[in-house]
Amino acid sequence: GGIITQTPKFLIGQEGQKLTLKCQQNFNHDTMYWYRQDSGKGLRLIYYSITENDLQKGDLSEGYDASREKKSSFSLTVTSAQKNEMAVFLCASSMGTGRSDYTFGSGTRLLVI
Amino acid sequence: GEQVEQRPPHLSVREGDSAFITCTYTDPNSYYFFWYKQEPGASLQLLMKVFSSTEINEGQGFTVLLNKKDKRLSLNLTAAHPGDSAAYFCAVIDTNAYKVIFGKGTHLHVLP
Numbered sequence: 001g002g003i004i005t006q007t008p009k010f011l012i013g014q015e016g017q018k019l020t021l022k023c024q025q026n027f028n029h030d031t032m033y034w035y036r037q038d039s040g041k042g043l044r045l046i047y048y049s050i051t052e053n054d055l056q057k058g059d060l061s062e063g064y065d066a067s068r069e070k071k072s073s074f075s076l077t078v079t080s081a082q083k084n085e086m087a088v089f090l091c092a093s094s095m096g097t098g099r100s101d102y103t104f105g106s107g108t109r110l111l112v113i
Numbered sequence: 114g115e116q117v118e119q120r121p122p123h124l125s126v127r128e129g130d131s132a133f134i135t136c137t138y139t140d141p142n143s144y145y146f147f148w149y150k151q152e153p154g155a156s157l158q159l160l161m162k163v164f165s166s167t168e169i170n171e172g173q174g175f176t177v178l179l180n181k182k183d184k185r186l187s188l189n190l191t192a193a194h195p196g197d198s199a200a201y202f203c204a205v206i207d208t209n210a211y212k213v214i215f216g217k218g219t220h221l222h223v224l225p
Contacts (some may be wrong), residue, residue, distance in 0.1 A: 042217035
């Protein structure tokens with residue numbers, strides 16, 4: 001079976017810092033996604049990518065950059081961390097573009113001090 | 114685009130009781146739906162995927178109902194047990210975009 005791995009699991013950053021989160025999958029899935037999960041707000045799509053080197057903005061892309069260097073990896077950069085920010089970032093992958101169920105990573109928990 | 118509303122945000126039930134969670138969506142052309150479960154500190158796991166052609170889908174200890182007329186998707190956990198305590202998310206494919214729209218989640222607490 002495949003696996004989707006997010007690193008790091010926990011990330012503590014300082015205000016204004018640029019922070020990078022990484023995601024790797026070995027399902028050979030075409031599409032990868034980054035979601036932000038805040039308490040009471042569900043999952044909000046930040047960026048997604050339907051193939052290598054493709055990037056599509058989601059509903060929450062401002063303040064973030066993303067990079068799909070190769071099919072198996074998708075990274076997300078918080079361009080300037082906001083003080084007291086606390087959220088979970090979830091990476092997911094799927095075979096197709098919205099027609100298949102997603103497989104989620106275990107998340108990166110971000111705290112900005 | 115598609116809008117999904119999930120209710121209730123929090124739900125407490127006694128062990129053995131049913132737990133009922135509902136999502137309403139706006140796009141009448143939506144045809145593919147999901148329920149995910151997220152245990153504390155863990156990632157989302159797929160419970161069930163539902164095609165619009167089937168209105169009642171049964172899983173292990175739960176039933177998913179799809180009412181296309183009312184644009185409502187429901188999850189009914191029958192005889193809930195403490196292991197069912199988790200956050201549950203519905204999701205609907207936005208037919209106009211290559212993405213899935215999630216509900217805001219329901220935090221279920223099953224009391225022993």
